[in-house]
Amino acid sequence: MKKKELQGVKEIARRANVTIATVDRVIHNRPGVSEKTREKITKIIEELNYQPNLLARRLASGKIIKLAVLIPAVTAETEFWDAPLRGIRRAETEISPYGLQVSMFFFDLNDKSSFTAQARAILASPVDGVVLAPTFVAEAQAFTEDCNRQRIPYVFIDTTIPGQANLSYIGPPLFQSGYLAGKLSTYALREASQLLVVNIATAIESYTYQQTEAGFRAYLADHHLPHPVLRVDIHQTDEPSVFRTLQPLFGDSSTIDVIFVTNSRSFLVARFLEKTDLPRKPLLIGYDLVQENAGYLTNGLIDFLICHQPEDQGYRSIMTLYQSLVLAKPIDKEQYMPIDIVTRENQAFYRN
Amino acid sequence: MKKKELQGVKEIARRANVTIATVDRVIHNRPGVSEKTREKITKIIEELNYQPNLLARRLASGKIIKLAVLIPAVTAETEFWDAPLRGIRRAETEISPYGLQVSMFFFDLNDKSSFTAQARAILASPVDGVVLAPTFVAEAQAFTEDCNRQRIPYVFIDTTIPGQANLSYIGPPLFQSGYLAGKLSTYALREASQLLVVNIATAIESYTYQQTEAGFRAYLADHHLPHPVLRVDIHQTDEPSVFRTLQPLFGDSSTIDVIFVTNSRSFLVARFLEKTDLPRKPLLIGYDLVQENAGYLTNGLIDFLICHQPEDQGYRSIMTLYQSLVLAKPIDKEQYMPIDIVTRENQAFYRN
DNA sequence: CTGAAAGCGCTTACAG
DNA sequence: CTGAAAGCGCTTACAG
Numbered sequence: 178m179k180k181k182e183l184q185g186v187k188e189i190a191r192r193a194n195v196t197i198a199t200v201d202r203v204i205h206n207r208p209g210v211s212e213k214t215r216e217k218i219t220k221i222i223e224e225l226n227y228q229p230n231l232l233a234r235r236l237a238s239g240k241i242i243k244l245a246v247l248i249p250a251v252t253a254e255t256e257f258w259d260a261p262l263r264g265i266r267r268a269e270t271e272i273s274p275y276g277l278q279v280s281m282f283f284f285d286l287n288d289k290s291s292f293t294a295q296a297r298a299i300l301a302s303p304v305d306g307v308v309l310a311p312t313f314v315a316e317a318q319a320f321t322e323d324c325n326r327q328r329i330p331y332v333f334i335d336t337t338i339p340g341q342a343n344l345s346y347i348g349p350p351l352f353q354s355g356y357l358a359g360k361l362s363t364y365a366l367r368e369a370s371q372l373l374v375v376n377i378a379t380a381i382e383s384y385t386y387q388q389t390e391a392g393f394r395a396y397l398a399d400h401h402l403p404h405p406v407l408r409v410d411i412h413q414t415d416e417p418s419v420f421r422t423l424q425p426l427f428g429d430s431s432t433i434d435v436i437f438v439t440n441s442r443s444f445l446v447a448r449f450l451e452k453t454d455l456p457r458k459p460l461l462i463g464y465d466l467v468q469e470n471a472g473y474l475t476n477g478l479i480d481f482l483i484c485h486q487p488e489d490q491g492y493r494s495i496m497t498l499y500q501s502l503v504l505a506k507p508i509d510k511e512q513y514m515p516i517d518i519v520t521r522e523n524q525a526f527y528r529n
Numbered sequence: 530m531k532k533k534e535l536q537g538v539k540e541i542a543r544r545a546n547v548t549i550a551t552v553d554r555v556i557h558n559r560p561g562v563s564e565k566t567r568e569k570i571t572k573i574i575e576e577l578n579y580q581p582n583l584l585a586r587r588l589a590s591g592k593i594i595k596l597a598v599l600i601p602a603v604t605a606e607t608e609f610w611d612a613p614l615r616g617i618r619r620a621e622t623e624i625s626p627y628g629l630q631v632s633m634f635f636f637d638l639n640d641k642s643s644f645t646a647q648a649r650a651i652l653a654s655p656v657d658g659v660v661l662a663p664t665f666v667a668e669a670q671a672f673t674e675d676c677n678r679q680r681i682p683y684v685f686i687d688t689t690i691p692g693q694a695n696l697s698y699i700g701p702p703l704f705q706s707g708y709l710a711g712k713l714s715t716y717a718l719r720e721a722s723q724l725l726v727v728n729i730a731t732a733i734e735s736y737t738y739q740q741t742e743a744g745f746r747a748y749l750a751d752h753h754l755p756h757p758v759l760r761v762d763i764h765q766t767d768e769p770s771v772f773r774t775l776q777p778l779f780g781d782s783s784t785i786d787v788i789f790v791t792n793s794r795s796f797l798v799a800r801f802l803e804k805t806d807l808p809r810k811p812l813l814i815g816y817d818l819v820q821e822n823a824g825y826l827t828n829g830l831i832d833f834l835i836c837h838q839p840e841d842q843g844y845r846s847i848m849t850l851y852q853s854l855v856l857a858k859p860i861d862k863e864q865y866m867p868i869d870i871v872t873r874e875n876q877a878f879y880r881n
Numbered sequence: 882c883t884g885a886a887a888g889c890g891c892t893t894a895c896a897g
Numbered sequence: 898c899t900g901a902a903a904g905c906g907c908t909t910a911c912a913g
Contacts, residue, residue, distance in 0.1 A: 233906035516875035522709040523868035585890035
């Protein structure tokens with residue numbers, strides 16, 4: 178009577194007096210097992226506190242899990258998206274040995290129809306999970322409805338749409354991010370100061386900008402700061418458009434001491450400041466350590482960049498699907514990124 | 530003639546007209562293979578751009594890889610170490626399915642001999658890799674020499690010793706961290722201001738404090754700020770000792786407008802400020818979002834906490850060994866953490 | 882409803 | 898110096 182110490186399904190099978198095939202059926206809730214043996218096996222599984230060996234599982238099932246990613250293409254103007262892309266690639270190399278595969282689909286931030294076309298391409302072939310930036314609200318909703326119908330889980334990255342069935346949102350806490358910008362503003366406030374909020378984007382209606390600005394104003398209100406807040410929306414992202422809009426605001430008697438740019442295009446404002454002769458440089462707060470911003474941070478025209486670890490956002494978006502699909506872990510619906518303050522002094526060590 | 534598409538070692542073996550055992554020998558550079566077949570197999574491996582299946586490898590070799598961690602015990606006074614510990618635990622659960630095992634060894638920050646005793650305990654049983662905080666220089670060196678001799682790789686966390694054979698250092702860039710503190714100081718500087726650097730620790734001689742203070746002073750020098758910098762070393766970390774030392778510095782005519790505490794014990798200074806009636810609260814800059822500091826950040830007695838993602842330091846230390854030992858990846862000798870600025874406004878989202 | 886067998890891509894003795 | 902075989906802990910048809 179030698180009882181070898183068996184492991185896993187074998188040990189369960191031995192104790193239950195069945196074969197491992199039956200054990201496997203119970204583990205995966207597959208039909209074709211009598212209630213009696215199902216109960217017996219379930220009990221043993223609990224007794225043993227059985228944890229499946231994931232390596233063996235992935236090795237045995239030849240299946241490849243397919244993930245798709247739908248984000249803006251990286252251009253000179255939208256360099257921001259390079260960082261999430263890097264994070265996605267890093268996650269991919271990390272999990273590809275375990276039988277996962279990631280396909281990229283890029284859309285044009287200036288063209289809603291490109292989003293729809295790419296979304297369609299994703300659903301044209303089999304896919305087990307999706308990461309997307311739901312920049313265009315209506316188009317994104319049409320897509321997620323299809324996903325819901327086909328029971329394909331999806332994760333929002335960088336932007337969110339409230340009230341969706343997304344597995345998770347991975348991105349900044351927008352309101353609080355603007356709130357911090359409000360705080361940073363105070364370092365430059367004098368009695369007569371005015372503040373200026375600048376939105377430079379083609380999709381100004383975005384939930385993102387509203388939330389961010391609301392947070393910014395909330396800080397000032399909470400601290401009873403009476404300084405007026407101006408705001409300009411610049412719909413075209415080219416340099417002439419930006420200059421044309423800003424010039425009238427910075428006359429000789431301008432008291433704008435703080436400029437808050439609500440996205441990564443603060444370098445356009447810095448460029449304006451660079452070419453304009455002002456008696457006193459306003460404090461300039463922007464978003465994201467993209468290359469052009471980095472230069473202006475170094476030379477002092479931009480004072481603060483608020484960042485939300487874009488590389489990590491990309492990484493986490495993939496890993497979240499991995500954890501849900503492969504490890505069956507529960508997932509937090511909101512995964513807020515930290516609100517990082519990047520200055521000239523710490524920028525070299527920032528993980529972008 | 531049906532040629533099935535074989536994978537991995539099988540395909541290599543088929544092409545080389547040998548068995549997979551021989552292929553395995555070549556892959557692992559084991560002896561007992563004729564030069565001729567070794568060459569033939571090596572060539573095929575290159576042609577195929579063969580990537581071993583790590584799952585299969587770990588599954589087949591029953592071996593368990595053992596890691597040991599040597600860090601300070603978490604106490605009320607050294608709560609900082611709770612965060613790296615959490616990161617280590619997170620990494621452990623992530624990699625334990627792949628046959629890794631982590632053992633913890635804690636030493637007492639007030640007792641060098643406890644470090645040595647724990648170091649000895651680590652080497653008493655088989656171990657494949659070590660993470661350690663080399664707080665006590667001489668003791669740590671004695672230990673790492675043993676590791677060198679036994680060819681056990683080790684990673685430094687949070688603190689480093691220059692010129693060692695450590696696989697990697699994972700922690701803050703100290704000088705630059707102090708430099709940033711210098712920058713933050715300037716928000717409170719008036720013409721007559723003095724600045725105060727406070728070291729509160731039992732091991733004042735540490736390389737860490739020297740570097741940090743050097744960076745702090747360097748910022749002021751680089752920007753031609755003529756304000757005097759005082760410095761006090763407080764060797765005992767109890768409240769009375771701290772109060773006794775600080776009191777004389779904050780007389781009625783004190784012009785100290787900035788206090789920079791070089792480690793996580795800024796809450797002790799905050800407590801002093803809380804109980805002392807000063808005409809004008811100095812700007813207080815400290816390190817690490819430990820609980821006691823968090824409270825003073827919220828109520829405004831501490832203005833800035835500089836943090837270096839301690840949880841992530843722990844996580845990375847283990848993952849670095851994993852990547853080296855299991856995936857045979859090359860490792861950066863310096864893995865500098867970002868220099869994060871935590872304020873009342875963004876503290877809720879900080880990943881500590 | 883249950884089982885016997887092959888196989889995932891490797892490693893590990895052991896035999897010759 | 899090389900090979901034949903068993904096995905790691907699972908999954909997947911297929912048979913009954």
